[in-house]
Amino acid sequence: MDATILPVIETALLQVSADKGLATARDRLEVMSPQCGFGELGTCCRICYMGPCRIDPFGNGPKTGVCGLTPDAMVARNLLRDTVGGTASHVGHARHVLLTLRDTLKGKAPYQIKGVSKVMSLAKTFDVPTEGREVNDICRDLVNIALEDFGRQDDEQPNNWLSKRAPVAEQALWSKLGLMYSNPHNEIETAMHASSMGNDADPLSLMMRVLKMSLIDGWTGLALCVDLQDILFGVPEIAVTEAAVGVLEENSVNIAAHGHNPVLSEKILEWAEKLEGEALAAGSDGINVVGVCCTGNELSMRHGVKLAAHNSQTELILATGAVDAMVVDIQCIWPQLAQVAKCFDTAFITTDAMVRIPDARHIPFEPHHADESAREIVQTAIEAFRRRRGKPVDIPQLKSTAVAGLSVEAIIDLLSRLDAEDPLKPVLDQVANGNIFGFVGVVGCSSIKFRDNAMTEEMVKHLLRQNVLVLTTGCTAHICAQDGLMTSEATYRYCGEGLRSVLEILGEAAGLGGPLPPVWHMGACVDNSRIVDLMVVLAERLGVKVGQLPAVGSAPELVQEKAVSIGGSFLAMGVSCHIAPAPKVLGGPMVTKLLTEDLQDLLGAVVRVELQPKAAADWMVAHIGEKRAALGI
Amino acid sequence: MEKTVSKTIFTVVENCVACKSCEIACAVEHSCSKTLAGAILETPLPQRRITVEGVGAYSYPSRCQHCSDASCITACPTGAMQRDGNTDAVFSDHDRCIGCWMCVVVCPFGGVTADPVNKKALKCDRCPERTAKGEAPACVSACPTGALLFLTPEEFAAQRRQATAHAAVCGESTTKLNGMDILRSLKGAN
Numbered sequence: 001m002d003a004t005i006l007p008v009i010e011t012a013l014l015q016v017s018a019d020k021g022l023a024t025a026r027d028r029l030e031v032m033s034p035q036c037g038f039g040e041l042g043t044c045c046r047i048c049y050m051g052p053c054r055i056d057p058f059g060n061g062p063k064t065g066v067c068g069l070t071p072d073a074m075v076a077r078n079l080l081r082d083t084v085g086g087t088a089s090h091v092g093h094a095r096h097v098l099l100t101l102r103d104t105l106k107g108k109a110p111y112q113i114k115g116v117s118k119v120m121s122l123a124k125t126f127d128v129p130t131e132g133r134e135v136n137d138i139c140r141d142l143v144n145i146a147l148e149d150f151g152r153q154d155d156e157q158p159n160n161w162l163s164k165r166a167p168v169a170e171q172a173l174w175s176k177l178g179l180m181y182s183n184p185h186n187e188i189e190t191a192m193h194a195s196s197m198g199n200d201a202d203p204l205s206l207m208m209r210v211l212k213m214s215l216i217d218g219w220t221g222l223a224l225c226v227d228l229q230d231i232l233f234g235v236p237e238i239a240v241t242e243a244a245v246g247v248l249e250e251n252s253v254n255i256a257a258h259g260h261n262p263v264l265s266e267k268i269l270e271w272a273e274k275l276e277g278e279a280l281a282a283g284s285d286g287i288n289v290v291g292v293c294c295t296g297n298e299l300s301m302r303h304g305v306k307l308a309a310h311n312s313q314t315e316l317i318l319a320t321g322a323v324d325a326m327v328v329d330i331q332c333i334w335p336q337l338a339q340v341a342k343c344f345d346t347a348f349i350t351t352d353a354m355v356r357i358p359d360a361r362h363i364p365f366e367p368h369h370a371d372e373s374a375r376e377i378v379q380t381a382i383e384a385f386r387r388r389r390g391k392p393v394d395i396p397q398l399k400s401t402a403v404a405g406l407s408v409e410a411i412i413d414l415l416s417r418l419d420a421e422d423p424l425k426p427v428l429d430q431v432a433n434g435n436i437f438g439f440v441g442v443v444g445c446s447s448i449k450f451r452d453n454a455m456t457e458e459m460v461k462h463l464l465r466q467n468v469l470v471l472t473t474g475c476t477a478h479i480c481a482q483d484g485l486m487t488s489e490a491t492y493r494y495c496g497e498g499l500r501s502v503l504e505i506l507g508e509a510a511g512l513g514g515p516l517p518p519v520w521h522m523g524a525c526v527d528n529s530r531i532v533d534l535m536v537v538l539a540e541r542l543g544v545k546v547g548q549l550p551a552v553g554s555a556p557e558l559v560q561e562k563a564v565s566i567g568g569s570f571l572a573m574g575v576s577c578h579i580a581p582a583p584k585v586l587g588g589p590m591v592t593k594l595l596t597e598d599l600q601d602l603l604g605a606v607v608r609v610e611l612q613p614k615a616a617a618d619w620m621v622a623h624i625g626e627k628r629a630a631l632g633i
Numbered sequence: 634m635e636k637t638v639s640k641t642i643f644t645v646v647e648n649c650v651a652c653k654s655c656e657i658a659c660a661v662e663h664s665c666s667k668t669l670a671g672a673i674l675e676t677p678l679p680q681r682r683i684t685v686e687g688v689g690a691y692s693y694p695s696r697c698q699h700c701s702d703a704s705c706i707t708a709c710p711t712g713a714m715q716r717d718g719n720t721d722a723v724f725s726d727h728d729r730c731i732g733c734w735m736c737v738v739v740c741p742f743g744g745v746t747a748d749p750v751n752k753k754a755l756k757c758d759r760c761p762e763r764t765a766k767g768e769a770p771a772c773v774s775a776c777p778t779g780a781l782l783f784l785t786p787e788e789f790a791a792q793r794r795q796a797t798a799h800a801a802v803c804g805e806s807t808t809k810l811n812g813m814d815i816l817r818s819l820k821g822a823n
Binding site: 034589 | 647648649650651652685686687692777778779809811812813819
């Protein structure tokens, strides 16, 4: 058993809440515990009104649902609906960005095309002519290609973003398994239909739907979304930032941007700069926009904006009393935030019609009137500062520097300084000689169930000692940044000799004045497509499939349905995944065996559950070792 | 007349999955309407007398054991805490209870607590209306996994003896791990 270590930052933040007499998620979890075993096993079916039905795992009570649904089919239906939840979230986000880009090109939304290089690289991918054409014209063609994906009713016609963006070798397998898709909306509808009462009851068929839904998440929810966000807001470049609650400033107008969609947060940042004068006139030192959750990652990737909190710290930073406004868009917004904000002068501002929370102030934000809304939001924050000014705040002075902005383009740009002709060669050489033993994509959420044993940080440190390079996104990126794992110092402190030597060479090439950090910040959770894209270019350069690379995915503190569908998209690529906690499938023995063993034959990937950081890292290192052996390195 | 030991509630701890069906059924049984839809609308809200406690990867539905030599009855200064002559269940007469909490103090199981509404002793009464009709107490009927059983001590012991005998003769069961076993072993490593 690993030691119990509550991270220093969590300890300090919990003390701030305790001092104010505020209950936190930890208290609510304690009241909730023990949690229902049927739910944990996935054998509670609430889909129809003959139910709810529950399967007795010990075989004394019900063995099937009232309709006769088997436990395996029950857990598979529930898992499919979880996956739909995750995929629908990402696809909804992607479509919102797509429509914003469309309206920008029509001159109806006040945004610009900042990622011209992305427009050109995507034009190449989608065979869009560029010779002698305006960037906006090329971009319009790309928008139409994307829009076609959302309107097509002919399911035989493959999805553009899947068929043109995903590697060809994998597509052949997906095609054979019936996983190729056309229109994501149709598939979401089909999955909800198939999993409702009296439809698909074959666990294997349902699990194939899970994989298909995950593939939609990977290539429409993630890849399409990130591609278009890069067009609108620019391709991230390496930037140095800071992370943890200590980035809040007592005498500044602190605006915490929370959620996932940079269509909002980019405008907040823009208007914070424009209204700096008003903030100074209000007696502040200026406006301090800080990033929370994944829209925070978006801002830090493109602008080096400081990161204040990951998801499970969102209510805790409000207890500092120093946040003047927390402005939120979509996904992972706890309703509790509005209640904590009420205890202080914090303006808690919802903006999306889909995310309405009682006791929040709602300032509708949509792209056509982005400037007006963003101005009102920033002015609301300045007003909140006026009320707060002079009142005591309690900001734990803890923060770490962190390198962010490692998009695939930024990584290749860095590598080309070592070998302009063949930029990937230096990395592949180091993988071959074992200095880089392998790669782990650490993704997903921060969970209060796993903060007590610092699951993510400790697991990552075990990996680094064994020369595994860590690529991270989402809230696990926040955790790593806060723990100082995105610094040169971490390379010296935690890495094995081989990995350290590689990072020293790369750091020198980057002109960092020290080694490159051993944990690479690749963005928000939607940016998991960047991790996949990096694996794809490495695999293509080597002439192997992604699944053959010495790479594993890990969601060490899974909370959201999105992490389920992201995990599924990794599996579909042939990349095995470690997850914690256990997925809600253990009540179905066949589904459990499928995920943990039989998927190997189907996709070359399996799921592994380990709840302790060292055990998780050990399994991943062993799995990477097997992949290396198969490659003969 | 031959005196036998009455049926009471036994727990098979390994069968509890913490679904808390027993907690809900108990509160409903002690409501006016005796239906879930009605019970949640009542004022005051009906109170449960059984609580599922978590212990690591396991859970345990905890309540009054209806002891034969019940220290709560001995400790009660007003005679409110008494034994039902027919069922042997220990129950508290609210009219006589003064809320001194001596029963709470002496109960080794935490089986007596305080009713937040009338500030008097609150405990399992083993569902006299149900058992009078030959039904099991509400918690036992609601348990979907057989973690709660309504048996005489002799019947419960006989079940255990049979299981032990079976294991001695046929060897330990080698049935495959079920999902709950896997979940517990994962959590147990924590």
